[in-house]
Amino acid sequence: MKKISFSKALFALMLILLLALAACSGGSDDEGSDDSGSDDTGTEEGTDEGSDEGAEDEGGDEEPAEEDDGLYSVEDFAPSKTNEGEAIEGGTLNFGLVSSSAFEGTLNWNFYAGAPDAEILAWFDESLLGNDEKYRYNNDGAATYEISDDNRTYTFTIKDNVNWHDGEPVTAEDWAYSYEVIGHPEYTGVRYGSDFTNIEGMEAYHNGEADSISGIEIVDEKTLKITFIKATPSLLTGSIWPYAMPKHVFQDIPVAEMQESAAVRENPIGMGPFKVETITPGESVTYVKNEDYWQGEPKLDGVTLKVINPNTVVQALETGEVDMVDSFPTDQYPDNAEMSNVEFLGMTDLYYAYIGFKLGSWDAEAGEVATDDSMKMSDVNLRRAMWYAVDNNAVAENFYNGLRWAADTLIAPSHPEFRDESIEAPTYDPEEAKKILDEAGYEDTDGDGMRENPEGEELVINYAAMEGGDVAEPLANYYMQAWEAVGLNVQLLDGRLQEFNAFYDRVGRTGEDDPAVDIYQGAWGVGFDVDPRGLYGRDAMFNFSRYSSEENDQLLEDGVSEEAFDVEYRQQVYSDWQQLMVDEVPVFPTLYSAVLAPVNNRVQNYSIAVDWNAPHEISVTAEEPVVAE
Amino acid sequence: METNNVNGQDQVQDTTKSPSGASIFWREITRDKMALISLIFLVLITAFVYGISLFLNKEEIVRVDLFSIHQAPSEEFWLGTDYGGRDVFGQLIIGTRNSLSIGILVTLMTGIIGIVYGLVSGYFGGQVDNMMMRILDFFLILPFLMVVIAFVAIVPTYSVWTFSLIMTAFLWMGIARLIRSKVLQEKELDYAQASKTLGSSNFKIMFLQVLPNVTSLIVVTMTLNLAANIGLESGLSFLGFGFPESTPSLGTLLSYATNPQTLEYRWWIWVPAAVLILLLMLAVRNVGEALKRAADARQRRG
Numbered sequence: 001m002k003k004i005s006f007s008k009a010l011f012a013l014m015l016i017l018l019l020a021l022a023a024c025s026g027g028s029d030d031e032g033s034d035d036s037g038s039d040d041t042g043t044e045e046g047t048d049e050g051s052d053e054g055a056e057d058e059g060g061d062e063e064p065a066e067e068d069d070g071l072y073s074v075e076d077f078a079p080s081k082t083n084e085g086e087a088i089e090g091g092t093l094n095f096g097l098v099s100s101s102a103f104e105g106t107l108n109w110n111f112y113a114g115a116p117d118a119e120i121l122a123w124f125d126e127s128l129l130g131n132d133e134k135y136r137y138n139n140d141g142a143a144t145y146e147i148s149d150d151n152r153t154y155t156f157t158i159k160d161n162v163n164w165h166d167g168e169p170v171t172a173e174d175w176a177y178s179y180e181v182i183g184h185p186e187y188t189g190v191r192y193g194s195d196f197t198n199i200e201g202m203e204a205y206h207n208g209e210a211d212s213i214s215g216i217e218i219v220d221e222k223t224l225k226i227t228f229i230k231a232t233p234s235l236l237t238g239s240i241w242p243y244a245m246p247k248h249v250f251q252d253i254p255v256a257e258m259q260e261s262a263a264v265r266e267n268p269i270g271m272g273p274f275k276v277e278t279i280t281p282g283e284s285v286t287y288v289k290n291e292d293y294w295q296g297e298p299k300l301d302g303v304t305l306k307v308i309n310p311n312t313v314v315q316a317l318e319t320g321e322v323d324m325v326d327s328f329p330t331d332q333y334p335d336n337a338e339m340s341n342v343e344f345l346g347m348t349d350l351y352y353a354y355i356g357f358k359l360g361s362w363d364a365e366a367g368e369v370a371t372d373d374s375m376k377m378s379d380v381n382l383r384r385a386m387w388y389a390v391d392n393n394a395v396a397e398n399f400y401n402g403l404r405w406a407a408d409t410l411i412a413p414s415h416p417e418f419r420d421e422s423i424e425a426p427t428y429d430p431e432e433a434k435k436i437l438d439e440a441g442y443e444d445t446d447g448d449g450m451r452e453n454p455e456g457e458e459l460v461i462n463y464a465a466m467e468g469g470d471v472a473e474p475l476a477n478y479y480m481q482a483w484e485a486v487g488l489n490v491q492l493l494d495g496r497l498q499e500f501n502a503f504y505d506r507v508g509r510t511g512e513d514d515p516a517v518d519i520y521q522g523a524w525g526v527g528f529d530v531d532p533r534g535l536y537g538r539d540a541m542f543n544f545s546r547y548s549s550e551e552n553d554q555l556l557e558d559g560v561s562e563e564a565f566d567v568e569y570r571q572q573v574y575s576d577w578q579q580l581m582v583d584e585v586p587v588f589p590t591l592y593s594a595v596l597a598p599v600n601n602r603v604q605n606y607s608i609a610v611d612w613n614a615p616h617e618i619s620v621t622a623e624e625p626v627v628a629e
Numbered sequence: 630m631e632t633n634n635v636n637g638q639d640q641v642q643d644t645t646k647s648p649s650g651a652s653i654f655w656r657e658i659t660r661d662k663m664a665l666i667s668l669i670f671l672v673l674i675t676a677f678v679y680g681i682s683l684f685l686n687k688e689e690i691v692r693v694d695l696f697s698i699h700q701a702p703s704e705e706f707w708l709g710t711d712y713g714g715r716d717v718f719g720q721l722i723i724g725t726r727n728s729l730s731i732g733i734l735v736t737l738m739t740g741i742i743g744i745v746y747g748l749v750s751g752y753f754g755g756q757v758d759n760m761m762m763r764i765l766d767f768f769l770i771l772p773f774l775m776v777v778i779a780f781v782a783i784v785p786t787y788s789v790w791t792f793s794l795i796m797t798a799f800l801w802m803g804i805a806r807l808i809r810s811k812v813l814q815e816k817e818l819d820y821a822q823a824s825k826t827l828g829s830s831n832f833k834i835m836f837l838q839v840l841p842n843v844t845s846l847i848v849v850t851m852t853l854n855l856a857a858n859i860g861l862e863s864g865l866s867f868l869g870f871g872f873p874e875s876t877p878s879l880g881t882l883l884s885y886a887t888n889p890q891t892l893e894y895r896w897w898i899w900v901p902a903a904v905l906i907l908l909l910m911l912a913v914r915n916v917g918e919a920l921k922r923a924a925d926a927r928q929r930r931g
Contacts, residue, residue: 311889335890391695398695398714473874474713478693495786496873 070334071402074594077346080607081599087619090301093603094625095123096308096322098329102282103307107268109243110178111189111259116307119326120285123303123615124165125270127242128158128175133611134417135237135528140613142170142271142294143242151231151565154240158222162294164246165269171247172224176216178245179226180205183213186256195239200227232560233570237529244271273298273616283307298616299605317342320625323600330403330596331471341626342598345608349595350414352407353523355390355479356587357383360546362511368539369546376461376518379454381440383585386519387426388433389486390479392590399471403596407589409578411530417567418530420575425582433486442487450489461490464507464520467497476521493517507544520544521590528610530574531560536586547586555580601626650845650923657923664919667912674909678726690719691875702897709897711885713874720877721901727789727872728879729909732859734793735800740851742801744840747808752816752835758809765802773799781870792872796861804850811843845924852917856910863906879906 097103103116109125112118130141137145143158162170179199182191183206196202200215215227228235249263258264268276271294274287284306289298308316310329314336316322324342333344359378360371377383392406408425411418426432437443441454453459461483465476476497483490493516498506506514507522522544524535533556534540538548555577564570581587597608602625605617648656658664694714702709708717750761780795781787815821816839824834859879865871866880867887874881882902886892891899922928 314889331888332890335894394695398698399712467869471712474693474715477691477713477875478695481693499782 071397072333072337073402073405074346074348077344077594077596079345079347079609080612081343081345081603081605083604084601085621087299087604087621088623090299091620091623093300093303093324093618093620094320094322095303095305096313096316096325097305098310098313098325098327099307100309100311105265105279105281106259107276107279108245108258108264110181110191110245111264113190120305121270122272123274123285123287123305124268124272124276124290125243126272126613128156128162128170128244129240129242130613131237131528131611133609135415135610137236137240137242141242143175151562152229153225153227154235155219156224156226158224158244159294160222162271163292164271165275165290165292166246166249167292168246168248169221170244170271171221172218173221174244174247175224176213176218177247177250178241178243179213179216181245181250181255181258182241184255186254188256188259191241195241198228198230198235198239200229231562231565232531233564234529234531234560237531238527239529274300274303277302293616295614295616299619314339317598317600318628320600320627323603323620323625324597324606326597328596328598330400330594333403333596334401339598339628341628342600345597345599345606346594347608348412348414349593350412350526350528351523351593351595352410352412352526352589353404353521353591353593354407354410354587354589355386356507356520356522356545357585358513358518358520358545359586360548361513361515362508362541362546364511369543369548371546371548376453376459379440380583380585381436382442383588384426385433385436385440385442385486386483386488387585387588388429388436389488390482390590391428393428395475395478396591399475400591400593404591404593407592408582410532410536410581410587410589411574411578412526412589412592414526415530418571418574420571420578423575423578423582426588430482430486437486437488444487449487450484451487459489461488462493462516462518463490464493464503464514464517465497466500466503466521472497479521490519508546509541509544511541513544513546532556532577533560536581545586547584549584551580552577552584653929654920654923657929658916658919661915661919664915667915668919670908671912671916674725675729678722678729681722682726685719685722687723690716690723691877699895701895708901709895711882711898712888712891717882717898717901720882721879721905724877724879724882724902725905725909727876728859728862728906730789731793731796731862731878732855734789735796735858735861736851736855738793738797739801739804739854740847742797743804744808744847746801746805748812748835748840750805751809751812752831752839754813754816762809765805768799769802771799777865778868778870781865787872788876792862796858800854800858800861804847804854807846807850808843811846812839815839815842849917849921849924852913852920856913856917859913860906860910 097116097119099116103120104112104114105120106112106114106117107121109121112121126142128141128143129137129145130139132138132140139145142162143156145157146155147153148155156172156175158170158172158175160169164170164174179196179202181187182189183196183199183202185206185208192206197206199213201210201213202215204210205213215229217225217227219225226240232239246263246269249269250258250261253261253263263269266279270276273290273293273295275290277286277288279285284304287303287305289301291297306322308322308325313325313328314332317325318339318341320341328344337344357377359375360369363370372378396402396405406427408427409420409423411420413419437451442451442459444450445452445456446458451459463476463480465479466472476492480490480492493506503520504522505512506517507520508514527534535542536547536552537543537556538553555573558564558573559570559577564573595608599606602620602622604619604621605614607614658668692715694710697706697710697714698712700706700710700714706716706718708721711717711720746761746765750758750765777795777799780798781792784791784795816834821834821839824838829838862871862878863880863883866878867884869884871880871884872878879902883899883906886899886903
């Protein structure tokens with residue numbers, strides 16, 4: 001029968017189509033925020049950036065014995081690659097830039113906006129100042145510095161052998177020039193901010209009232225002196241702009257046109273270990289070694305960087321298409337932990353996820369938060385009970401296989417110096433949560449199983465959570481279930497997850513807080529600088545909870561005062577602040593996170609540690625990457 | 630309109646009355662094994678999902694369970710669990726019911742709107758027809774998917790009903806055009822003209838006399854539309870503009886496969902839904918084809 005065979009053919013065809021449809025990715029890319037480098041305000045992050053998913057294949061066949069609980073820990077990973085075998089002369093490294101979209105190609109530190117561009121920049125241009133594992137500038141970089149007695153004036157000396165790729169020396173004038181460009185009234189980038197206005201004379205220059213910046217003095221060809229208005233320990237953790245700009249290349253280009261110029265887009269030069277050879281816009285960049293690199297000639301002949309889609313990272317690594325990637329989606333780790341041709345490097349991410357409570361609104365006129373005591377979430381007991389009600393350990397272990405872990409204070413383990421481990425934050429205890437609610441007067445008076453507020457009115461808490469990332473939905477549901485279990489009626493705002501940008505708009509990124517939001521689930525990528533003023537200060541727009549108090553103001557101010565140059569004093573201040581946040585619960589942290597970077601076995605001397613700055617030492621042991629067995 | 634069977638027996642038994650539509654359809658479907666199997670399958674699966682879901686606790690099924698994430702199929706979870714520790718089998722049942730409900734609702738609503746619109750437009754003709762068709766053209770040129778996505782984003786509550794209404798708003802044009810063109814022919818026929826001469830109201834001619842004569846066309850089109858509409862919901866959900874995961878549908882189950890890990894290692898989450906969508910659409914289509922043949926004497930097999 002002809003008809004039947006036609007149906008069968010159709011069936012087969014549709015099966016193929018369906019498989020193809022399913023294979024096409026809807027890859028969740030929620031890297032919606034710009035990484036603004038040394039910006040100490042932190043960056044908005046998707047709650048689930050990197051689309052992390054707790055995934056343990058119970059039916060999996062080859063689980064090593066020691067990992068039979070399916071859990072991993074950041075402690076299991078080293079930040080540096082172990083070296084095996086003999087390095088060969090030269091060789092080319094293949095670097096994968098994990099991104100589901102093309103890179104923008106604004107290849108200058110002064111103008112770039114997206115995180116992918118920063119990865120590309122890092123290979124050919126570098127900071128003049130090195131930093132230690134505590135994120136502080138040290139004297140190991142291409143320039144050294146001295147601080148005056150009043151901590152306000154910094155004198156930098158660029159080392160003699162530091163040259164641009166075209167052979168011209170990197171001079172103090174080049175460094176000063178990048179300040180002049182960023183501060184220029186016609187500057188088109190995103191860098192100009194409080195870090196720059198803290199330089200003497202910068203605002204006058206920016207407003208066009210002065211031709212030069214009075215606080216920046218070029219002492220001689222290699223010596224630069226910068227005077228700041230206010231001395232703060234933050235200066236050394238990223239508030240000094242450490243990138244020079246080749247003035248001899250840019251001087252004839254008007255500032256307004258620089259961002260679009262060929263010197264930024266097509267043939268950028270830097271002072272790093274590799275020179276840009278070719279750029280295929282949005283797709284790949286090839287580099288050759290810079291024999292004149294100030295730390296010595298690189299061991300590699302060159303580097304090829306290409307964009308890899310998050311959904312094909314595993315395949316690209318297995319086949320040796322790339323030797324390493326900038327960030328590996330941790331949700332794919334459990335299924336691929338056994339990949340034979342790579343070593344996974346890992347360390348703590350500069351990141352925490354949190355639940356925030358709306359305690360007020362933004363007063364645009366005064367430019368500060370307006371805390372309101374009559375908000376739905378204004379009762380600290382309610383907030384603390386909600387913290388006790390959720391089991392972040394279970395979330396971390398089951399959704400993230402231990403690659404995220406329960407958080408307790410608002411200073412992440414990426415800043416061990418200021419993090420106070422001794423603070424006792426609430427942990428999962430639903431009975432305690434119920435007790436607190438009972439005592440605070442939140443009781444079920446109408447017998448519907450849900451608590452009413454102390455006035456006896458129905459209490460419905462609107463919860464804003466963002467989509468993106470694979471476990472966003474079950475995670476949000478889990479939290480609501482956990483709160484329901486202690487009798488709190490928490491409903492998802494609009495009954496669904498919010499899109500990344502809509503979420504932050506409604507939470508208050510522009511200062512127009514949506515009054516419908518009572519609580520929200522967000523995440524911060526924190527900067528090198530521990531100073532939390534940008535996220536919790538009275539005048540911080542990003543203080544989404546709109547919490548403020550005299551004590552908080554005082555502690556945050558003390559943390560960046562001159563006394564805070566004394567590390568012990570600063571530790572005490574931030575310890576007090578962490579305790580205050582645990583007591584007041586304007587937000588509570590939920591999870592800290594690990595970052596993973598797989599590296600091919602042939603690669604040597606590579607590291608993802610913060611104080612690592614020896615890209616010229618990277619070498620390979622074979623011409624071709626090792627392929628997975 | 631129907632040709633009588635030349636079979637001798639039939640002629641002896643009944644030479645004046647032509648066989649009823651239902652009996653023609655039944656004869657057609659029994660001659661086509663594929664269509665028969667499809668019909669049985671459809672009836673069974675519909676009865677099954679609507680029946681079973683009466684006894685299933687939806688709250689329980691969409692409840693996130695941290696301690697049973699990604700379980701492979703077992704006795705406790707017949708089709709394993711997804712990344713929220715939720716039972717895939719239960720989601721499949723409720724999902725199929727939701728997807729079917731949407732398909733049927735959308736088909737019915739587009740059918741009703743389309744029929745009335747087409748009837749009025751075709752019957753009155755002239756300026757009325759001209760104007761109504763231009764309005765229809767306007768709806769036709771709207772970029773369907775974009776507009777639906779925009780609507781999905783702004784509706785405050787998202788349920789089977791709102792979803793169906795949004796879809797209906799942009800899917801009634803095809804059937805309206807079809808009915809109109811048929812009615813344009815039909816109203817010129819003697820019976821319609823005669824009725825008009827005898828003073829029947831327009832309403833009566835349209836709905837009681839012309840409409841029954843285009844029924845076969847309506848039934849066939851709507852059945853074939855049903856198959857498309859089930860797929861439409863799945864497609865939108867797959868793209869992320871369908872239901873939240875707390876309202877399972879075949880599309881949301883399928884969309885789990887966008888995760889490469891799920892696609893590669895956890896077939897039980899998405900394969901059943903994919904197969905079911907396929908079978909449902911094929912089955913509805915097969916039945917629709919049989920109906921189509923039954924409605925058109927030239928294509929009939931028996």
